[in-house]
Amino acid sequence: MKATLMYGAGDVRVENVADPVIQEPTDAILRVVRTCICGSDLHPFHGLPEMEHGVHTGHEAIGVVEEVGSAVKDIKVGDFVVAPFAFSDNTCEICQAGFQTACPHGGFYGNPGDRGAFQAELSVVPQADGSLVKVPGVDPETASEELLASLLTLSDVYLTGYHAAYMAEIKPGQSVTVVGDGAVGLSAVLAAKQMGAEQIILMGRHQARTDLGREFGATHVVSERGEEGIAKVLELTGGFGSHAVLEAVGHMPAYTQSVGVVRPGGIISRVGVPQYEEAPVGFMSLFGKNARLAGGPAPVRQYLEQAIQDVLDRKINPGKVFDRTIALDDVPAGYKAMDDREALKVMVNPAL
Amino acid sequence: MKATLMYGAGDVRVENVADPVIQEPTDAILRVVRTCICGSDLHPFHGLPEMEHGVHTGHEAIGVVEEVGSAVKDIKVGDFVVAPFAFSDNTCEICQAGFQTACPHGGFYGNPGDRGAFQAELSVVPQADGSLVKVPGVDPETASEELLASLLTLSDVYLTGYHAAYMAEIKPGQSVTVVGDGAVGLSAVLAAKQMGAEQIILMGRHQARTDLGREFGATHVVSERGEEGIAKVLELTGGFGSHAVLEAVGHMPAYTQSVGVVRPGGIISRVGVPQYEEAPVGFMSLFGKNARLAGGPAPVRQYLEQAIQDVLDRKINPGKVFDRTIALDDVPAGYKAMDDREALKVMVNPAL
Numbered sequence: 056m057k058a059t060l061m062y063g064a065g066d067v068r069v070e071n072v073a074d075p076v077i078q079e080p081t082d083a084i085l086r087v088v089r090t091c092i093c094g095s096d097l098h099p100f101h102g103l104p105e106m107e108h109g110v111h112t113g114h115e116a117i118g119v120v121e122e123v124g125s126a127v128k129d130i131k132v133g134d135f136v137v138a139p140f141a142f143s144d145n146t147c148e149i150c151q152a153g154f155q156t157a158c159p160h161g162g163f164y165g166n167p168g169d170r171g172a173f174q175a176e177l178s179v180v181p182q183a184d185g186s187l188v189k190v191p192g193v194d195p196e197t198a199s200e201e202l203l204a205s206l207l208t209l210s211d212v213y214l215t216g217y218h219a220a221y222m223a224e225i226k227p228g229q230s231v232t233v234v235g236d237g238a239v240g241l242s243a244v245l246a247a248k249q250m251g252a253e254q255i256i257l258m259g260r261h262q263a264r265t266d267l268g269r270e271f272g273a274t275h276v277v278s279e280r281g282e283e284g285i286a287k288v289l290e291l292t293g294g295f296g297s298h299a300v301l302e303a304v305g306h307m308p309a310y311t312q313s314v315g316v317v318r319p320g321g322i323i324s325r326v327g328v329p330q331y332e333e334a335p336v337g338f339m340s341l342f343g344k345n346a347r348l349a350g351g352p353a354p355v356r357q358y359l360e361q362a363i364q365d366v367l368d369r370k371i372n373p374g375k376v377f378d379r380t381i382a383l384d385d386v387p388a389g390y391k392a393m394d395d396r397e398a399l400k401v402m403v404n405p406a407l
Numbered sequence: 408m409k410a411t412l413m414y415g416a417g418d419v420r421v422e423n424v425a426d427p428v429i430q431e432p433t434d435a436i437l438r439v440v441r442t443c444i445c446g447s448d449l450h451p452f453h454g455l456p457e458m459e460h461g462v463h464t465g466h467e468a469i470g471v472v473e474e475v476g477s478a479v480k481d482i483k484v485g486d487f488v489v490a491p492f493a494f495s496d497n498t499c500e501i502c503q504a505g506f507q508t509a510c511p512h513g514g515f516y517g518n519p520g521d522r523g524a525f526q527a528e529l530s531v532v533p534q535a536d537g538s539l540v541k542v543p544g545v546d547p548e549t550a551s552e553e554l555l556a557s558l559l560t561l562s563d564v565y566l567t568g569y570h571a572a573y574m575a576e577i578k579p580g581q582s583v584t585v586v587g588d589g590a591v592g593l594s595a596v597l598a599a600k601q602m603g604a605e606q607i608i609l610m611g612r613h614q615a616r617t618d619l620g621r622e623f624g625a626t627h628v629v630s631e632r633g634e635e636g637i638a639k640v641l642e643l644t645g646g647f648g649s650h651a652v653l654e655a656v657g658h659m660p661a662y663t664q665s666v667g668v669v670r671p672g673g674i675i676s677r678v679g680v681p682q683y684e685e686a687p688v689g690f691m692s693l694f695g696k697n698a699r700l701a702g703g704p705a706p707v708r709q710y711l712e713q714a715i716q717d718v719l720d721r722k723i724n725p726g727k728v729f730d731r732t733i734a735l736d737d738v739p740a741g742y743k744a745m746d747d748r749e750a751l752k753v754m755v756n757p758a759l
Contacts, residue, residue: 154696333687
């Protein structure tokens with residue numbers, strides 16, 4: 056089969072490799088219907104050390120189950136499923152509490168990794184019963200591109216934005232600031248809108264993206280950054296700042312901006328993977344104003360059934376974050392297009 | 408009148424000074440019935456630079472209103488009140504949301520400061536209507552020492568522990584770890600018990616204090632610190648850690664310990680004033696396990712009516728944290744006793 060491997064920063068190759076096989080009785084093999092490139096794939100694309108053998112890439116997919124291990128009971132061959140970007144048993148105390156990305160029997164696949172790397176024709180999914188969720192009543196052969204795109208976002212990007220909003224405990228009527236106009240930030244706007252936020256301020260400066268942000272529900276766009284951006288948001292919020300700040304970038308300036316625009320008692324919810332370990336949390340930043348810090352890798356599995364239903368009911372159409380569809384062979388060019396910000400988010404159709 | 412002033416680290420003096428006067432129409436003058444020394448008073452006691460004029464100290468009091476400014480409507484001369492350690496208008500959007508310590512028209516008094524410094528016979532309270540809360544049906548002249556002690560804790564220490572528990576969103580049946588066996592930590596144990604925590608692990612090593620912690624509801628005491636202490640708590644919590652961690656110290660080792668013992672998705676709630684500005688919050692500390700960080704200066708005013716009622720109903724007896732009562736003249740010795748950990752918390756009776 057064809058699969059994508061990364062051999063170092065900027066070095067992405069599509070190669071013919073052996074088909075994956077069931078290794079654990081809880082595994083399933085997925086034929087990938089659609090996969091995509093994630094903003095977080097750009098981190099190794101920038102920084103992966105050069106290596107001889109390469110690592111398999113990709114962690115987002117919808118697909119059809121080709122084979123299941125002997126212990127897989129709920130997921131059947133032929134099921135059309137969404138695969139969360141992390142696997143989990145979905146039965147332990149941590150999963151039941153809704154934090155499947157911290158499941159002691161789970162983990163992150165792909166990016167990098169050799170089990171469950173989805174930028175390929177086929178992939179192994181560990182803990183298939185605890186991870187995969189069937190999409191009821193949809194045949195991927197006849198489904199619209201729009202529907203497939205929206206279902207694919209439930210693997211990571213939309214539900215990561217949703218997780219930001221969920222952990223920020225957004226209540227109807229509140230003011231929300233979203234930091235970052237990437238696909239996750241725009242998803243966070245859409246999720247905040249779903250939760251009834253009254254004011255949604257999107258901090259971003261790429262017009263095509265902020266235009267989609269407005270379509271998703273942003274009431275204001277602030278293109279200024281740093282102190283200037285903070286002043287603008289404070290002005291829009293009566294001097295207080297927002298109840299919820301959804302941070303979808305992961306770099307320190309986005310954190311600093313979030314601290315500046317969160318109101319006393321408000322919540323900063325981060326889903327951009329932090330590219331720092333230490334940050335200000337003392338009296339002058341979080342503590343003095345009782346601001347809270349939340350967020351982490353989205354437990355997509357927790358939100359998946361409801362989100363699939365919302366997509367099927369056309370309540371949300373998060374697939375609009377994709378602005379390009381390519382074949383597997385073009386994945387290296389897709390990385391470059393996202394890195395150059397020519398593309399917002401690139402979908403991959405292995406059948407092309 | 409007699410008042411306490413600090414002239415530098417370790418230099419606390421009780422002096423005769425002019426009686427305070429009403430300066431703003433929203434001020435009231437309070438005759439202090441009981442005040443006390445706070446763990447946070449020990450920070451300037453350790454680090455205040457030497458100064459010529461000294462600063463007035465103290466921020467916790469119960470007292471009787473002697474005089475009110477022309478704009479004070481609800482609080483009357485003769486009222487027996489609890490004074491929160493911060494003042495607030497209690498009408499603005501931030502106060503109404505329950506974060507009075509961040510009121511844009513409020514502030515912290517005492518410690519250091521010359522308005523509302525309570526280690527004195529008399530003190531000015533700014534924003535009297537928004538800050539003071541009357542204790543119904545109690546005459547401080549005839550009330551028991553036990554009742555006065557418990558009411559005094561509502562000025563700061565008990566409700567600061569309560570705030571830690573409240574912001575940690577403790578639910579019945581949960582596991583809670585309290586870091587620190589000072590008066591705030593013990594108060595946090597009591598508050599966690601009130602909220603229905605099933606397992607309360609107190610991390611502390613002073614037996615007299617941990618004994619009171621057990622009386623307040625601690626089910627386990629862990630005297631080990633650092634990695635050893637973390638391992639002990641993980642062992643007591645099935646390897647997962649606690650749902651809520653109440654950090655009542657403020658130093659970096661307490662933060663690190665809190666990160667180590669919080670379970671995935673759990674909340675670290677800090678009320679120990681951080682003696683650091685930066686701390687680990689990235690993938691390896693908070694983000695990876697979706698742990699949350701909450702807390703700040705307790706909005707005592709928000710919790711005060713209910714807490715006064717709970718004390719009057721004898722539902723809680725937080726005054727047990729006081730293990731000594733002294734006269735104003737003995738305040739310098741009181742600081743030393745707390746600093747030497749001879750005393751857990753020192754009450755001051757200006758009438759002695």
